[in-house]
Amino acid sequence: MDGPEECNRAVLVSVATFDSGVPLEKRSGANRDAKKLHRILTKLGYKVELHMDPSSKEIYNLFSEESRRPVKDCFLAVLSSHGEEGCVFGSDGKPVRLSRVFTYFDNECMEKKTKLFLIQACRGGALDDGVEVDSSVSRFPPYLSVPVDTAVMFATSPGYGAFMNLTGSVFLQSFCSLLEEQGHSNLELTKLMTRLSHRVAYTFEAKGRKYDGKKEMPCLLTRLTRDVFPFAETEKDRNGERMSATSLVVSQNVRQRIVSLS
Structure with missing residues (x-):
């Protein structure tokens, strides 16, 4: 068994129900996302912690502490809540600035570790009609800069809403299905x-009178400096030792990647 310092770790933050008086609707389906993520990531060898309905202060404190804890190869964070561009909301309705969360991980403890953030939240109120383009390059605001060896995958593009229903969010459910x-x-x-x-x-198209035909387009912000395989299934080598994602890193001719949208 790997010790705590030898585990890949995942922290799931899911806000489904907000405090009384907060003008944000309950997020039906968020619990389904959390449970499925917990099951799949655990199966892939991650030590998973689930935090339901924390306040904004609790979210800040949580990630401040997590950024100083040891990790083997990869730290994965999932933040699922209502949101706007640059922030998600705690159960108290107060914003959690993503840029502040990211800066916690710019430290020696997380140096050369892969950091992956999945953000399931709206980034505005616009609805995507699904326009085909030959190529797409998005200029992200400078305050969304992230540490080296970090990737941030947003459920939707800047300014647009992210979809969820009783069965969960299209973004996180699709992520789980792929794994x-x-x-x-x-x-x-x-x-x-x-x-x-x-x-x-x-493969997704919203239905219903209000959202019929609307689409969702995730986007990736990356400062990865190498090829990484954070979900690769563990195998046994000739000596019977377990292989990890680190052993699969492509280290030759390494050069830093440009922050990009995929």
């Missing part, structure tokens, strides 16, 4: 995120 399908968990991270974007963009 469950044969071969996908062994993909390099950016390839996996690209397939996630494709699946959400091309």
Whole structure:
């Protein structure tokens, strides 16, 4: 068994119910996302912690502490709540600035560790009609800069809403489905995120009088400096020792990647 310092870790923060008096609707389906993520990530060897309905202060304190805890190869954070561009909301209705959360992980403890953030939250009130383009490059605001060796995958594009229903969010449910399908968990991270974007963009279309025909387009912000395989299934080498994502890192001709949208 790996000790605490030898585990990949995942922290799931899910706000489904807000405090009395907070003008934010209950997020039906958030619990389904959390339970499925917990099951799948645990199966993939992550030590998973689930935090339901924390306040904004509790979220800040949580990630401040998590950023100083040891991790083997990869730290994964999922933040699921109502949100606006640059923030998500705690159960008290107060904003949690993502830029502040990211800066916690710019430290020696997390140096050379892969940090992956999945953000399931709206980034505005616009609805996506699904326009085809030949290529897409998005300029992210400077306050969303993140530490080196970090990737942030947003459920939706800047200014747009993210969809969820009783069965969960299209973004996180699609992510879980990919990890469950044969071969996908062994993909390099950016390839996996690209397939996630494709699946959400091309297989999802909202229904109902208000949202009929609307789409969702995830986007990836990355400062990765190497190829990483954070969900690769563990195997046994010739000596019977377990292989990890670190042993699968491509270290030759390494150069820092440009922050990009996939």
